[in-house]
Amino acid sequence: MSGIHQTARIHPSAVVEDGAVIGAEAEIGPFCHVGPKVRLGAGVRLKSHVVVTGRTSIGEQTEIFSFAVIGEIPQDLKFGGEETELLIGARCRIREHVTMNTGTAQGGGVTRVGDDGLYMAGCHVAHDCQVGNRVIMVNNSGLAGHCVLEDDVIVGGLSGIHQWVRIGRGAIIGGCTKVNHDVIPHALVQGPGGALEGLNLVGLKRKGVSREDITALRAALQMLRQGEGTFQERTRRLGEETKSDYVRAIVDFVLADSDRGYLTPS
Known part of the structure; x- marks a missing residue:
């Protein structure tokens, strides 16, 4: 298994396929599965039962918790098996049962997730999303395909963002909110129908x-x-x-x- 740094720690029950690149001090826990086109940066930590597959790159010091599935193919009927990517930044915390998919050829081929994000249990980042730095997605929230989230966005629990929607820097989406239209920077959006009710004053x-x-x-x-x-x-x-x-x-x-x-x- 070439490409595995000598200081990486891999549990005997984990499967790391030939071709994977594992950085210094990375840790792969019990029953994880790492595919052949995966790159894990220095200090990345996979807890138990994590799947990282596809052409996926994960930045240094990112931590992924049990039962997350990272880098699987898009949930898009137009996807024809083409090789696309998922790029995840540094120091992210990706909690249990999170799913993040690679891109599609129609959407540019790359799903991007920035640095220092917190993705709580059950979140979904769909194909071709472009997610900035310091983004927080609360439990069971979801981004449909092609969404753009700028830096410092917070998406409340059980909220859903429609495909192609953009959310501006520093905006906050309340819990249980459906967002069908673009959200201006520093806005506060809440309510089942997604009303723009004011500014994210607390965040500012x-x-x-x-x-x-x-x-x-x-x-x-x-x-x-x-x-x-x-x-x-x-x-x-x-x-x-x-x-x-x-x-x-x-x-x-x-x-x-x-x-x-x-x-x-x-």
Whole structure:
């Protein structure tokens, strides 16, 4: 079994197929199965009964808990067996029964998960999703195919994100919420139908965002809610007037391409 660093620790009951690359100080626990095209970075730890398969790369110090299945083929009827990838960043915590799939040829071929994420038990990251850094997905939440989650997003438990939806940086999705449309940065979305109810004030304050910027974000949300013209027209006017980088991030997000349209302030 070439490609296994001499300091890696592999339980005798684990199966590591020829071709896998296992980094320094990695640990593979009892009854794990690691496929031939898998790359585990330094210090990656697989607890017992973990399956890592496909063309999957996992960054250093990531920890994966029992019964997670990482790198299996997409749950997409269009998938024809082509070779695609799953790339997972460093220092993630991937809890029990999490599933993350590789990409599809139609979606660019790569599913990406950033650094320092927490994926609680039963979460699902579907094919071709692009997930940023420091993302938290709470128990049994799910991302459909092609979703984009920017940095510092939190998805509440039992929530579902529709395919092709984008969620902006620092947004929070409440528990048991269905999200069918794009969510602007730093938003608070909750309720069964996914209403944009305000700002993620707790998250902004925890990150040390200045009072001036929070005030600017409040004013921006009010303008997007009640200003004249369409949502896009109000956003363009906001971009002409604002001096806040946080508000500018919302403007840039809304004026980018969208496959699903936007949740607008209620």
